Each structure stands twice: as structure tokens, then as C-alpha cells.
Amino acid sequence: xxxxxxxxxxxxxxxxxxxxxxxxxxxxxxxxxxxxxxxxxxxxxxxxxxxxxxxxxxxxxxxxxxxxxxxxxxxxxxxxxxxxxxxxxxxxxxxxxxxxxxxxxxxxxxxxxxxxxxxxxxxxxxxxxxxxxxxxxxxxxxxxxxxxxxxxxxxxxxxxxxxxxxxxxxxxxxxxxxxxxxxxxxxxxxxxxxxxxxxxxxxxxxxxxxxxxxxxxxxxxxxxxxxxxxxxxxxxxxxxxxxxxxxxxxxxxxxxxxxxx
Amino acid sequence: xxxxxxxxxxxxxxxxxxxxxxxxxxxxxxxxxxxxxxxxxxxxxxxxxxxxxxxxxxxxxxxxxxxxxxxxxxxxxxxxxxxxxxxxxxxxxxxxxxxxxxxxxxxxxxxxxxxxxxxxxxxxxxxxxxxxxxxxxxxxxxxxxxxxxxxxxxxxxxxxxxxxxxxxxxxxxxxxxxxxxxxxxxxxxxxxxxxxxxxxxxxxxxxxxxxxxxxxxxxxxxxxxxxxxxxxxxxxxxxxxxxxxxxxxxxxxxxxxxxxxxxxxxxxxxxxxxxxxxxxxxxxxxxxxxxxxxxxxxxxxxxxxxxxxxxxxxxxxxxxxxxxxxxxxxxxxxxxxxxxxxxxxxxxxxxxxxxxxxxxxxxxxxxxxxxxxxxxxxxxxxxxxxxx
Numbered sequence: 001x002x003x004x005x006x007x008x009x010x011x012x013x014x015x016x017x018x019x020x021x022x023x024x025x026x027x028x029x030x031x032x033x034x035x036x037x038x039x040x041x042x043x044x045x046x047x048x049x050x051x052x053x054x055x056x057x058x059x060x061x062x063x064x065x066x067x068x069x070x071x072x073x074x075x076x077x078x079x080x081x082x083x084x085x086x087x088x089x090x091x092x093x094x095x096x097x098x099x100x101x102x103x104x105x106x107x108x109x110x111x112x113x114x115x116x117x118x119x120x121x122x123x124x125x126x127x128x129x130x131x132x133x134x135x136x137x138x139x140x141x142x143x144x145x146x147x148x149x150x151x152x153x154x155x156x157x158x159x160x161x162x163x164x165x166x167x168x169x170x171x172x173x174x175x176x177x178x179x180x181x182x183x184x185x186x187x188x189x190x191x192x193x194x195x196x197x198x199x200x201x202x203x204x205x206x207x208x209x210x211x212x213x214x215x216x217x218x219x220x221x222x223x224x225x226x227x228x229x230x231x232x233x234x235x236x237x238x239x240x241x242x243x244x245x246x247x248x249x250x251x252x253x254x255x256x257x258x259x260x261x
Numbered sequence: 262x263x264x265x266x267x268x269x270x271x272x273x274x275x276x277x278x279x280x281x282x283x284x285x286x287x288x289x290x291x292x293x294x295x296x297x298x299x300x301x302x303x304x305x306x307x308x309x310x311x312x313x314x315x316x317x318x319x320x321x322x323x324x325x326x327x328x329x330x331x332x333x334x335x336x337x338x339x340x341x342x343x344x345x346x347x348x349x350x351x352x353x354x355x356x357x358x359x360x361x362x363x364x365x366x367x368x369x370x371x372x373x374x375x376x377x378x379x380x381x382x383x384x385x386x387x388x389x390x391x392x393x394x395x396x397x398x399x400x401x402x403x404x405x406x407x408x409x410x411x412x413x414x415x416x417x418x419x420x421x422x423x424x425x426x427x428x429x430x431x432x433x434x435x436x437x438x439x440x441x442x443x444x445x446x447x448x449x450x451x452x453x454x455x456x457x458x459x460x461x462x463x464x465x466x467x468x469x470x471x472x473x474x475x476x477x478x479x480x481x482x483x484x485x486x487x488x489x490x491x492x493x494x495x496x497x498x499x500x501x502x503x504x505x506x507x508x509x510x511x512x513x514x515x516x517x518x519x520x521x522x523x524x525x526x527x528x529x530x531x532x533x534x535x536x537x538x539x540x541x542x543x544x545x546x547x548x549x550x551x552x553x554x555x556x557x558x559x560x561x562x563x564x565x566x567x568x569x570x571x572x573x574x575x576x577x578x579x580x581x582x583x584x585x586x587x588x589x590x591x592x593x594x595x596x597x598x599x600x601x602x603x604x605x606x607x608x609x610x611x612x613x614x615x616x617x618x619x620x621x622x623x624x625x626x627x628x629x630x631x632x633x634x635x636x637x638x639x640x641x642x643x644x645x646x647x648x649x
Contacts, residue, residue: 011649057480060645082482089480091473097277098270109266110481138277154477 001193002033002056002162006065009051025051027217029065033195033210035161038188040208041197042241048217049197050090053166056195057087070161070193083111086155090166090197092147096140100131100150103139104157111158118157125153129183145176152183162193169203181207205237215245263483267491271465272498281460285499289453290506298445298514310395312337318360318396319343325362332403338396351381357392358382373411440607442527444580446534447606449507450541451576451599454548457503458496459569462552465492467565476648485642489553493635496549504545508538528612540605540620543627547598550634557641579603595619596626 007029010022026048033039043049054060056067058078066073072080094103101122108118126135129149134142139150148168155163165184169177184207188194198204204211205225212222221228221244225237234240275281314337321343323330330340344350347359363377370376378400382393409419469475478488515529552569559565579600590604601623608615641647 054476054648059476059480059648079482079484082480085480087477087480089473089476091476093473093475093477095270095274095474096472097274102270102273106266106270107477107481110263110478110483112263112482151477158482 001035001070002031002039002067002164002195004032004052004056004065004067005030007052007055007062007067008064009055009060009062024217026055026062029214029217029219031212031219031222033162033193035193036188036191037209038184038194038196038207039210039212040204041195041212041214042199042201042204042208043197043214044199044245047199047214049199049214050166051217052214053087053089053164053195053197056081056164057085057089058082083158084161086158086160086163088148088151088155088163088165088168090170092144092151094139094142094147094150094154097138099136099138100142100146100153101126101135103150104153107154108157113158121157121159122153125156129153130179143176144171145173145179148172148176148180152180156187160192162195163187164195164197166197167199168196169198169200177203201236201238201241211237213241213244220244264487264491264494267488268494268498271461271492271495275461275464275495275499278460278464281464281499284460285457285503286506289456289503290510293452293456294449294507294510294514298449298511301442301445302515310391310398312395312398315339316392316395317341318358318392319356321347321359321361322364323362325364325366329362329403333399336399336402338399347381351383351389354383354386354389357386357389358396360396370407440611443607443610444603446511446529446537446610447541447603448576448580449511450504450538450606451544451548451602452573453503453507454500454544455552455569455573455576458500458549458552461499462496462549462556463562463565463569465495466553466556467559467562470560470648471562479642479648486639489635489639489642493549493553493638496553497546500549500552501545504538504541508534527610529610533609533612537606537609540609540615540623541602543624543631544598544602546631547627547634550631550638554634554638554641557638557647575599590619592618592622595622598627598630601626 007026008024009026010024012022013020016022029048029052031039031041041049041052051060055062056069056074058074058081061075066075068074069081070084072084074081094100095106098106104122104125105118108121109115113121126132129152131146131149131153134146139147142150148171152165152168155165168184169180172180184194184196188209196204196208208225210222210224211228213220213228221231223231228237228240228244229235232240232243234243316337317339318333319342320326320330320340323340323342333340343359343361344356347356347361350356351359359381361379361381363379366376366378380393380396380400383389384393408422412419412422469478479485511529512531512534515534551572555568555572556565559568576599580603590601590608594604595601595618601619605615605619605623
């Protein structure tokens with residue numbers, strides 16, 4: 001379960017002079033992603049998707065606002081958040097000189113699994129994600145689909161309740177994308193909370209139960225697909241999206257969503 | 262103990278990287294000592310003359326100077342016949358030098374004039390110049406003998422011509438040559454340490470960032486301190502491995518070369534080299550931390566290579582500076598990492614006694630530096646810019 005309330009983050013421009021105002025990458029992000037549901041964070045490139053996910057993953061601190069993952073505050077309880085969260089950033093970032101199995105096992109051990117547990121868990125994930133063919137090959141030369149699977153297995157290795165995927169289908173072919181969708185659907189059905197960022201409409205409409213549209217650092221609309229279509233009076237998500245990002249941003253919800261902290 | 266998991270992974274990962282292995286196992290420990298030590302010692306051989314070694318000298322018209330030939334023979338020089346075209350053969354290197362006895366030689370000797378001799382030498386050829394130096398030295402001795410004989414013959418005490426009696430009293434334990442060889446050891450140690458950890462430090466920080474693997478790593482439930490410590494220990498392992506291999510290669514290298522030419526001033530025996538390594542060992546964590554901190558500060562592998570490339574100048578700086586200036590070991594210089602090791606190692610190789618205070622200062626100063634650098638590295642890892 002993810003609760004984000006009015007997150008804001010600015011960055012100093014490269015080569016900025018002293019006292020120069022930071023550029024706001026995220027100005028107001030509030031949304032909720034429930035367990036057992038796939039929530040899509042939909043927005044054009046540069047809208048603030050990755051920055052929002054990085055804040056939730058405790059990699060960067062918000063300038064203001066707050067958020068919690070399964071009740072753990074992203075500023076006050078960093079290790080608690082990380083224990084609950086599996087994060088797959090937008091580049092797979094796997095180690096090319098290690099095999100797929102070694103890549104996953106490394107993360108398992110770092111997450112605190114004993115050598116035996118790690119071995120067993122890595123075996124399970126290789127089975128679950130269908131990685132037998134390349135599990136013991138070094139990752140140099142892996143296809144994008146294989147890399148994504150390894151990265152996903154790494155994110156899942158400590159059995160996190162919440163999973164965040166930053167544009168996971170980037171660079172995947174049709175079959176790999178379909179395979180990944182099935183895996184994500186299975187995880188949601190098993191009760192996990194899944195937050196999925198993308199700029200691809202079909203992707204989001206095909207997969208997500210709930211959609212938060214982000215534009216210029218703000219969540220402009222958050223609802224189910226049907227809800228968004230109804231609100232915008234459009235018949236497909238693309239038109240609805242174009243209309244939504246032209247709208248005034250929706251105000252942050254009342255502070256009660258913040259109560260999980 | 263999560264940092265050990267990071268350490269083991271980085272070591273396994275980098276043992277599979279040819280570049281890291283080349284620099285850690287071959288470049289620092291083998292290539293640099295061979296190139297530098299080898300050429301330096303070879304040049305020593307060039308300049309030092311072994312008067313006990315028997316060698317041949319081509320003399321044209323040796324029959325004109327039988328006594329000289331006898332003198333040379335007593336001084337380990339075997340006379341052989343000179344080639345017909347003397348200048349050509351010296352120029353082409355067939356003969357290193359040729360001594361030509363002029364026609365007037367014996368007559369001039371008898372008449373008490375200066376007897377003419379010509380030494381043909383090719384100064385552009387180092388071997389020829391070296392051979393000429395040996396013969397000139399011998400001829401000088403022969404000339405002095407003849408001089409004093411002539412004077413005694415005329416009833417003059419030869420001592421009358423010695424108006425000054427200069428005695429040179431060299432109080433330095435080491436000669437200039439010894440100093441150069443002695444400073445080679447700290448240079449090789451420090452160089453191998455830097456080269457040993459160079460690529461690993463880049464790969465585990467700037468490289469990790471460039472491969473985008475740092476972001477998922479830092480989102481795992483482990484503290485930044487574990488990440489920094491793990492990578493530091495991995496770098497330390499490579500730096501130490503490289504330095505230890507250098508100890509072995511330096512030991513083997515100096516077995517091959519004539520340290521006796523240094524007249525016992527410089528020692529490169531096993532105990533001395535090991536002792537020098539111990540004195541240099543506080544540099545292992547210092548250099549590891551330095552490499553890591555610089556690599557963590559940079560934004561890309563290329564930038565890291567540039568900065569760490571500049572770092573290579575640091576071990577060279579004292580090496581060259583100490584050739585031109587004699588820097589006395591003081592309390593202040595002993596607290597400085599690298600400079601203190603230079604001075605301590607030189608003293609060790611030259612067999613000087615080292616005050617315990619100096620060793621203590623060097624250890625404390627260097628380890629203190631390592632701790633500060635590690636602290637800086639951890640600060641860098643805690644900043645957001647590490648992933649941006």
C-alpha cells in the first residue's frame with residue numbers, strides 16, 4: 001500500500017549559480033496505490049514519474065510533503081520502507097560479469113536472506129519467471145527481456161509487499177511484454193501492491209486497475225480507467241489523457257490520506 | 262556484516278574483468294618494476310667499471326711499447342692486434358676502442374719528452390666510452406709511475422709536485438646512486454598500490470553508477486555505510502594483492518642485479534624488502550580510501566579515469582623531488598602520507614636507523630588520513646547526487 005501526499009522535489013540546475021531557485025521536478029504528487037491492485041502512473045517524458053518513484057524508494061528525500069509504504073514513512077523509517085519495497089528502476093542495472101543467478105543471489109543476501117534461503121528463493125524466482133535457459137549465463141549480451149526478468153527477480157527476491165516498476169516494458173518485444181504483464185497480474189492477484197509507471201497508453205489501459213495521470217510534476221487526475229473516461233467525457237484513454245493534462249491540477253486530497261504514517 | 266557480501270561480490274565480479282586484473286596483477290607488480298628498475302639498474306652497470314674483469318684491448322704497434330703491454334696485462338687487460346683500418350672499425354663498433362702507439366713513442370720516452378699515444382674512441386657509443394674510461398684510468402696510473410721514475414732519475418723528490426694533499430671525507434652513508442635506487446622502492450610500492458585498486462575503485466563506484474546498477478542497490482534494505490565499507494574492503498584487497506606481488510617481484514628483480522656495485526650501501530635482501538613493505542602498509546587503506554573517494558566524487562567512468570590518472574603524479578612527485586632536493590625527515594614530513602613512507606623506506610633500504618617516533622607518526626598520520634577519506638566517501642554516498 002502506497003500513500004503519497006503532496007510530494008514536492010526540486011533540483012539545482014547543472015552549473016547553477018549560488019542562490020538560484022531549484023527547478024521543480026515534482027511540485028505536487030498525491031495518490032494512493034492499494035494492495036491487490038495495479039496502479040499506473042501515467043505521464044509524458046519529463047513529467048516527474050521517475051522522481052516520484054525515487055522519492056518513494058527512499059533514494060532521494062522530498063523537499064516537502066510525505067508518503068508511506070505499508071505504514072513506513074519514507075523519510076523517518078528508510079530501512080522499514082526498503083524492507084517492504086521491491087523497486088525496479090527504469091534501467092535494469094544488472095551486473096554484466098555476473099550470471100543471472102549470481103545477480104539475484106547478491107540481492108537476496110543483501111536483503112538479509114541466509115545462504116540457504118537465498119539459494120532456494122533464487123531457484124523459485126528462476127522457476128516463476130521462466131529463466132532456466134539463461135540463469136547460469138553471464139549477463140553480458142542478455143536481451144532486454146532477459147535483463148528485465150533478472151531485474152524483476154531481484155526486486156522480488158525479499159518477498160516485498162509493494163512493488164514499484166519504472167517503465168518496465170521499455171525496449172521489450174511483444175511476447176516479452178505480454179509475459180511481463182502476466183507476471184505482474186499474478187503478483188497483484190496474490191495481494192501485492194503494484195505501482196507501474198509508463199508513458200504508453202495501451203500498456204496502462206491493458207494492465208492497470210487504477211490510473212494516476214501526472215503532468216509537469218503534478219497529479220492531474222487519479223481514478224479507475226472508467227472513472228477517467230467518464231470524467232473527461234472521452235471514449236479512449238489517449239484522448240482522455242490529452243484532455244486531462246490540459247486541465248487544472250486536482251488539489252491534494254484532504255490530510256486524512258496521510259493518516260497511515 | 263552485510264558489507265562482506267558487497268566485498269565478496271565486488272572481488273568475484275572484478276576477477277572476471279581483464280582490465281582490472283591486468284592492472285592489479287601485471288602492470289603494477291611486474292611491468293613497472295621491470296621497465297623502471299630494469300633500466301635504472303642497467304644504467305648503473307653501464308657506468309660502473311669492474312677493474313677485476315679481464316678484457317681485451319686492441320693496440321696498434323704494440324711492439325713499440327712492451328713495458329706498457331706488460332703493465333696492462335698485470336691489470337687484467339689482454340692485448341690483441343688492432344685492425345688495419347682503426348677509425349672505421351671503432352666507428353662501426355667492431356672494436357670498442359683502439360690504442361695506437363705512435364712511431365715516436367719509444368724515442369720520446371728515452372729522450373725524456375712526452376710520449377705520444379692515441380686512443381681511438383667512439384663517444385656516441387656508451388660501451389666504447391666506458392671502455393675508454395677504464396683504459397684512461399690505467400694509463401693515468403702508468404703515467405704517474407713514469408713521472409716519478411723520471412724525477413727520481415734527475416734527483417728530484419716526486420713529492421715536491423704535490424703541493425696540495427686533498428683528502429675527501431664523504432660522511433654520507435649513501436652515495437647519490439644509492440639514493441636513487443633507494444627511492445625506487447617506495448615509488449614501486451606506491452605505484453603498484455594505486456594501479457592495483459585503480460580499476461576496481463572506478464568500476465565499483467563510477468562504473469556502477471554508469472551501468473545504472475547503483476540505484477537499485479541503494480534502494481535495498483542496507484545502510485550506506487555497509488555499501489561504502491564493502492566496496493572499500495574490496496578495493497583494499499586488490500591494492501594489497503598488487504602490493505604483495507610487487508614485494509615478490511622486487512625481491513626477484515634485485516636478485517638479478519649487482520647490488521654489490523653500490524658497495525653495500527643499498528640493501529634489497531628479503532628482510533629489508535619485507536620491512537619496507539611493513540613500513541609502507543598503512544598506505545594500503547589510505548590509497549584504497551583515496552581511490553574510492555575520488556571515484557565516488559566523479560560522475561562518470563571517463564571523469565574518474567581522468568582524475569585518478571592525475572593521481573598517478575602523486576607517487577612520482579616525491580620520487581623526482583627527492584632527486585633534486587635533500588629533504589630531511591622531520592616530525593612534520595613524517596605525519597604526511599606518502600612522503601613519510603618515501604623517507605622511511607629509503608632509510609630502510611639504506612640501512613639507516615629509524616626513530617620509533619617517526620614510524621608512529623607515519624602510521625598515525627596515514628591511517629588518520631584514510632579514516633577522513635572514508636568519512637568523505639560515506640558522505641558522498643549519502644548525498645542524492647550519487648545517483649543523479
